[in-house]
Amino acid sequence: MFEFPADAIILGFDGSAAGLGGRLARAFATAFPEAGRLLQSSIAYPVAAGDFRVVTQPGKLPFSRVYLASVLRHTAVDYPGDSEAIYCAAYIKIVRDAAIYNSAIISTGLPSGGWRNRPLNAFDVLARVMERTFEYTRGITLQLCILEPDIYYRVKHYATSTGYENI
Numbered sequence: 001m002f003e004f005p006a007d008a009i010i011l012g013f014d015g016s017a018a019g020l021g022g023r024l025a026r027a028f029a030t031a032f033p034e035a036g037r038l039l040q041s042s043i044a045y046p047v048a049a050g051d052f053r054v055v056t057q058p059g060k061l062p063f064s065r066v067y068l069a070s071v072l073r074h075t076a077v078d079y080p081g082d083s084e085a086i087y088c089a090a091y092i093k094i095v096r097d098a099a100i101y102n103s104a105i106i107s108t109g110l111p112s113g114g115w116r117n118r119p120l121n122a123f124d125v126l127a128r129v130m131e132r133t134f135e136y137t138r139g140i141t142l143q144l145c146i147l148e149p150d151i152y153y154r155v156k157h158y159a160t161s162t163g164y165e166n167i
Contacts, residue, residue, distance in 0.1 A: 001024070002062065004062065004107055004145065005105070006063045007065065007101075007102075007105050007106065008067060008094075008098045008101075008103040008105075008106045008107070009063045009065075009106070010069055010091065010094055010107070010108040011024045011109075012024060012071045012072050012087075012111065013071075013072060014070070014072040015043075015046055015047025015049065015053075015072075016045070016049075018045050020036065020039065028066070032061060035057055035066070039068065042055050049070055049086045050070065050071070050085070050090050050093075051070050051089075051090060052067050052068060053067075053068045053070075054067050069090035069091060069094060069111075071083065071086050071090050088129055091111065091126070091129040092129050092133055095137055098140065099140060105141045106140060106142050108126075108143070108144060108145070109144075109145055109147075110144065110146050110151070110155065111125050119151045119155055120154065120158050123144075123158060123159060126142065127162075127164070130142060
């Protein structure tokens with residue numbers, strides 16, 4: 001996911017406590033240690049569920065804006081609602097912010113929250129986000145990265161059968 005050029009990237013994380021709880025956020029910190037340390041030191045905790053933080057990244061990263069979506073909760077504290085609604089809220093805010101900064105390509109993983117959202121439901125979350133932000137996203141490409149081949153093919157089949165192309 002990190003090799004593909006994009007203007008922005010979305011990483012889910014647990015905003016209830018310091019650290020980068022979330023598989024993609026931890027992978028990002030491993031792939032880009034200096035940027036990972038900058039992200040961790042730039043966040044004032046807690047970050048409410050459904051909100052986000054952004055860090056602009058100078059340097060050799062393939063994207064200039066790193067969005068941290070506060071969508072994971074590893075404790076039951078501060079979890080006001082179901083995970084799909086929390087993902088929608090955070091991603092809608094992020095897409096609107098990315099549009100303001102003329103981001104043409106936003107890269108993200110499937111917002112499954114580990115086990116919290118099933119893959120096809122997670123794709124539906126992204127579809128709802130793009131529909132609800134259509135006035136902002138006409139020129140934006142959401143680059144969805146799915147690493148697991150079986151999940152990729154299931155999502156691709158589902159997406160194309162519901163009218164989405166270029167999946």
